[in-house]
Each structure stands twice: as structure tokens, then as C-alpha cells.
Amino acid sequence: MNARRLRRRLVNGTMTALVGALSFVAVLALVLILGHLVAKGASSLDWNFFTKNPVPTGETGGGVAHAIVGSGIIVGLAALIGLPIGIGTGLYLAEYGSGRLGWVVRFVADVLNGTPSIVVGIFVWTWLVRPMGHFSAFAGSVALAILMVPMIARTTEELVRLVPHSLREAALALGYPRWRTSLRIVARTALAGILTGCLVAVARIAGETAPLLFTALGNVNFNTHIGEPMEALSLQIFQYATGPFDEWHRLAWASALVLMGLVLVLAILARWVLRSRHGAAR
Amino acid sequence: MTTTLSDGRTVGQPPNERFPVRLPDRPTPVLDVRGYSFWYGLTQALFDVRVAIPRRAVTALIGPSGCGKSTFLRSVNRLNELIPHTRHSGDILLEGVSVFSKGTDPVALRREVGMVFQQPNPFPKTIFDNVAYGPRLNGLAPKRDIPERVEHALRQAALWDEVKDRLQTPGTGLSGGQQQRLCIARALANEPEVLLMDEPCSALDPGATQRIEELLVELKRSYSIVIVTHNMQQASRASDFTGFFYLGRLMEFGPTKQLFTRPADERTEAYITGRFG
Ligand SMILES: Nc1ncnc2c1ncn2[C@@H]1O[C@H](COP(=O)(O)OP(=O)(O)OP(=O)(O)O)[C@@H](O)[C@H]1O
Numbered sequence: 001m002n003a004r005r006l007r008r009r010l011v012n013g014t015m016t017a018l019v020g021a022l023s024f025v026a027v028l029a030l031v032l033i034l035g036h037l038v039a040k041g042a043s044s045l046d047w048n049f050f051t052k053n054p055v056p057t058g059e060t061g062g063g064v065a066h067a068i069v070g071s072g073i074i075v076g077l078a079a080l081i082g083l084p085i086g087i088g089t090g091l092y093l094a095e096y097g098s099g100r101l102g103w104v105v106r107f108v109a110d111v112l113n114g115t116p117s118i119v120v121g122i123f124v125w126t127w128l129v130r131p132m133g134h135f136s137a138f139a140g141s142v143a144l145a146i147l148m149v150p151m152i153a154r155t156t157e158e159l160v161r162l163v164p165h166s167l168r169e170a171a172l173a174l175g176y177p178r179w180r181t182s183l184r185i186v187a188r189t190a191l192a193g194i195l196t197g198c199l200v201a202v203a204r205i206a207g208e209t210a211p212l213l214f215t216a217l218g219n220v221n222f223n224t225h226i227g228e229p230m231e232a233l234s235l236q237i238f239q240y241a242t243g244p245f246d247e248w249h250r251l252a253w254a255s256a257l258v259l260m261g262l263v264l265v266l267a268i269l270a271r272w273v274l275r276s277r278h279g280a281a282r
Numbered sequence: 283m284t285t286t287l288s289d290g291r292t293v294g295q296p297p298n299e300r301f302p303v304r305l306p307d308r309p310t311p312v313l314d315v316r317g318y319s320f321w322y323g324l325t326q327a328l329f330d331v332r333v334a335i336p337r338r339a340v341t342a343l344i345g346p347s348g349c350g351k352s353t354f355l356r357s358v359n360r361l362n363e364l365i366p367h368t369r370h371s372g373d374i375l376l377e378g379v380s381v382f383s384k385g386t387d388p389v390a391l392r393r394e395v396g397m398v399f400q401q402p403n404p405f406p407k408t409i410f411d412n413v414a415y416g417p418r419l420n421g422l423a424p425k426r427d428i429p430e431r432v433e434h435a436l437r438q439a440a441l442w443d444e445v446k447d448r449l450q451t452p453g454t455g456l457s458g459g460q461q462q463r464l465c466i467a468r469a470l471a472n473e474p475e476v477l478l479m480d481e482p483c484s485a486l487d488p489g490a491t492q493r494i495e496e497l498l499v500e501l502k503r504s505y506s507i508v509i510v511t512h513n514m515q516q517a518s519r520a521s522d523f524t525g526f527f528y529l530g531r532l533m534e535f536g537p538t539k540q541l542f543t544r545p546a547d548e549r550t551e552a553y554i555t556g557r558f559g
């Protein structure tokens with residue numbers, strides 16, 4: 001009797017310590033990355049960095065405004081394309097996806113979810129960039145949207161499935177058509193979760209580099225035309241970090257810090273949405 | 283097209299309106315169930331149910347678990363047909379018109395047949411919005427009349443005094459009994475012909491149960507109510523007619539007093555005296 005209790009305590013203690021150590025490693029990684037970025041990049045974050053475009057090599061004082069704006073446009077457009085399709089697909093899967101077609105869609109989404117992003121980039125290059133004859137921000141957005149859709153679809157599906165069946169039946173019994181029940185009751189109820197999923201998906205694609213190499217390409221000039229090649233933070237980090245100049249390395253670190261900060265903000269926003277929505281429902 | 287009611291009168295059905303005739307307060311059935319059977323896949327859940335549910339009265343359905351009471355209720359508003367691989371035979375007439383006829387839109391039907399579920403299931407919205415959902419959707423009232431309708435429905439459900447100062451707070455923040463009355467108000471705001479209640483008190487304490495029973499007495503002045511209950515006292519106290527279901531069959535149906543004092547079927551007697559079930 002006593003021996004068993006002792007054993008249980010021992011196992012419990014060991015496991016707690018182990019899990020604690022592992023989570024410490026995970027947190028440590030994040031802290032190290034952030035700390036390193038701050039140490040290397042923070043000093044370069046000045047007014048010029050955010051407002052100026054690159055200056056010719058050799059000169060100092062240039063910024064990455066073109067990449068910040070470019071990232072904003074490319075990611076924004078990707079979200080504009082990807083969110084409705086992703087959410088719609090997720091709703092379809094949860095509400096009507098019990099048949100064969102649902103199975104196929106789910107399978108495709110899962111495969112797409114596991115597809116390396118560079119493959120998606122090549123795919124968009126083949127089907128969009130080549131026929132159009134030139135690289136463009138739009139193609140980059142399409143590539144990122146393709147990456148977003150399966151993520152959002154599967155999260156949406158899971159969250160919509162969590163909505164109690166009784167709520168659905170309540171709406172149907174009031175004389176709601178099925179599609180309206182899906183949109184007004186089910187999707188609304190799952191909205192906070194869906195929004196969080198979307199923010200996480202945006203954060204995930206914001207730092208993607210490989211699919212943009214074949215599509216948005218990059219641009220040393222400030223450009224807001226989505227039909228033209230456009231710079232993005234991730235592309236710019238890639239180019240500057242692998243380049244030969246110290247000035248470039250400095251800017252790359254700073255850009256990486258900005259990108260990381262952006263992702264962090266999105267993640268915090270996602271938490272906040274979830275929290276405040278839950279608070280409101282209580 | 284005209285339909286003959288069971289008492290011999292005929293009712294015409296104008297082409298565009300589903301339920302045109304509010305029949306006068308006469309003892310004609312509001313629901314007329316004719317040889318109705320229902321299957322979940324290969325399992326038959328209801329066998330040849332025949333019953334006329336009286337208008338403006340409380341009809342209780344009793345019977346052991348799994349005997350098909352919920353299935354019966356959910357057939358009246360055609361909620362069951364959303365379950366895949368189900369089928370039925372026979373017919374159910376609401377106000378003399380088949381709920382299964384080609385001209386009957388199930389969505390429109392469900393506006394005429396309100397339903398209250400076993401577990402209170404308010405939407406995660408404000409109290410006001412919960413009640414306003416039906417009328418808003420169904421275009422029952424112009425926008426400016428909605429507050430009035432909400433108040434009316436909440437008063438009917440005996441909830442108004444408790445919530446009138448917190449209409450904009452979430453409906454999910456109410457107590458269980460209040461939530462159930464909110465669900466009743468939500469159903470009443472549609473002004474249905476029939477109110478179906480599937481064990482509405484099973485999640486409630488005796489006090490809340492009593493309030494809902496008192497409510498039934500009020501409501502039957504304007505609505506026809508069918509209530510499923512496992513509580514024999516509740517059935518005998520609150521209902522005017524009672525039907526006893528057993529293994530998918532309606533074994534006995536009649537005035538509550540008669541069924542409880544002089545049951546014709548021995549199984550009914552066994553069930554109401556608590557010898558099985
Ligand atoms: N969705 C379903 N799929 C298959 N069979 C079902 C389904 N719902 C109910 N049944 C079966 O139909 C029969 C009648 O069920 P029903 O829910 O109508 O019983 P009930 O009288 O309401 O029982 P209770 O008093 O426990 O609520 C049962 O045998 C049940 O197993």
C-alpha cells in the first residue's frame with residue numbers, strides 16, 4: 001500500500017520535472033531568438049529604417065520602407081483571397097462535408113497543409129507567373145493564399161464542429177434555413193475561434209520566403225502596383241543576409257526583428273480576441 | 283385543393299398561404315396523425331401512430347425511454363428528416379394540411395411549430411436578440427414593432443419581470459430555469475400554432491418546474507401544446523390529454539384523468555404506477 005503510494009509520488013514528481021524542463025527548453029529557444037534579434041537589430045530601428053527606401057551601396061541611411069509596405073500589400077491581399085475561401089471551405093466541411101466530396105476536400109486540404117511552401121511557389125510560377133510573362137506581387141499573394149486556405153479550413157472546421165448541436169437545432173426549429181443557420185448561428189458562435197485561427201494563419205505566412213522567390217520576386221524600388229514585382233520583408237532579409245555588405249547585414253537583422261515583432265503582435269492579438277470574446281459571452 | 287378534417291368539414295388551401303385558416307375554438311384537432319411510421323435506417327422507431335391532438339390544450343406524451351416520443355415530436359416539425367437515412371410512411375396533418383405535402387416548405391412549417399428542447403439552448407446572444415431572432419428572420423413584424431413583440435413573448439413566458447432590466451446581457455448568463463423560459467419565449471415570439479416541448483423540465487429544479495407548469499396553463503389559452511415528460515405527476519397535473527407510447531406504438535390516448543384513473547391498457551397501468559420503465 002505504502003510502496004504503491006511512494007511509487008506514484010515518484011513517477012508524478014519525475015514527470016512534472018521532465019515536462020517542466022522540456023517547456024523551459026521551448027521557451028528558452030524563443031527568448032534566445034528574440035534576445036538575439038533585439039541585440040543585433042534594435043539599434044538600427046530608426047526613423048529612416050521605416051520611411052526610407054534603400055540607398056545605393058556604399059551610402060548609409062537607407063531604409064526598408066519598400067519591403068514593409070510590400071509585405072503589407074502582399075500579405076493583405078493574400079488574406080483577402082485566402083480568408084473567405086478558407087472559412088467557406090471549413091464551414092462546408094463541418095456542415096455538409098460528411099459525404100464523398102467532403103472526404104476528398106478534407107484530404108486535399110491535409111495534403112496541401114503538408115506541402116512544402118517552395119512547391120507551392122513553383123506551382124504558382126508555372127500557372128500564373130509564366131502565362132503572365134512576369135513576376136508580380138499578385139502571384140505572391142496567390143501563393144500565400146494557397147498556403148493559408150488549408151490551415152484556415154481545417155481550424156474553422158474543427159471549431160464549427162465544437163458548436164453544440166443543440167444550438168443548430170434551436171435555429172432550425174425556429175424556421176431558419178440551413179445555410180442561414182450555418183452562417184448566423186454556427187459560424188457566429190465559433191467566430192472568436194475562427195478569427196484566432198485566421199490571425200495565426202496570417203502570422204504563419206507573413207514570414208514565408210520560398211514561395212515569394214518565384215512569384216513576387218522582390219524589388220529594390222518602392223512599388224505599390226500588384227501587377228509588378230514587389231519587395232517583401234522576408235525576401236529582403238534573405239537577400240541582405242546573404243549579401244556581402246555590413247550595412248545590409250545590419251538592415252537584415254533589423255528587418256528580422258520587425259517581422260518577428262509583427263508575428264508576435266498577431267499572436268497576442270489572437271489571444272486577446274479569444275479572451276475578450278469569451279469574456280463577452282459569459 | 284381541399285382537405286377533409288376528421289370531423290367531416292373541409293378546408294380549402296389557397297395556393298400561396300400555408301396556414302390560412304385560423305379555425306375557431308372548436309374541438310377540432312390541431313394535429314391529425316394518420317398511420318404514421320418512422321425509420322432510422324433499418325430500425326423502425328414508430329409504428330402506425332394514429333392520434334388527433336386537440337387544439338388549445340396540453341397533451342402529455344409519456345412512456346419509457348427509447349419508445350419514440352422525441353422521434354414523434356421531431357416528426358411534426360420535420361426536424362428528423364435532417365438525419366441521414368431516415369424515412370417515414372403515413373401522414374401528419376397540421377390544421378388539415380399535410381406537413382409532408384409538396385407545397386409545404388419545412389422551413390415555413392417550423393415557424394408554425396415551435397419547439398422547446400430538453401436542455402435549455404439559448405443562443406450566445408443577448409436576451410433581447412434571442413427572442414427577436416424568430417420575428418426578425420421571418421419578417422413577422424416591422425422593425426419598430428420588434429421590441430414590443432419581444433416584451434410580449436417574454437411576458438407570456440413569465441420571464442419579463444426578471445429580465446426587463448438586463449435585456450442586453452447574454453442569455454447564457456441566466457439560470458437554467460430562466461434559460462428554459464427564455465427558450466419558450468423565443469419559440470412563442472414566432473407565434474406558432476403548436477408548441478412542442480421535449481422534456482422541458484428535466485434539467486430544472488422543482489421550483490422552476492412548477493413555474494413552467496403554471497405557464498402551460500396560461501399558454502394553452504392561445505396555443506396547442508404537446509409536452510413529453512417522464513414525470514407522471516407533471517403529466518397528471520399539467521395536461522388535459524395524455525398519450526402512452528410503448529416500443530414505438532401509441533398504446534393509449536385519452537383525457538388525462540381517465541388515463542390515469544382507469545387506464546384501458548395494462549401496460550399503461552403498469553407504467554404509470556411505476557411498475558416498469
Ligand atoms: N438519430 C438516431 N439514429 C438512430 N436511431 C435513433 C436516433 N434517434 C433515436 N433513435 C432510436 O429511436 C428510438 C426512439 O428514440 P427516441 O429518442 O424517440 O425515444 P424517446 O421516447 O424520446 O426516449 P427518451 O425518453 O429517452 O428521450 C430509440 O430506440 C432510439 O435508439
Ligand SMILES: [Mg+2]
Binds near residue numbers: 353480
Ligand atoms: Mg426523448
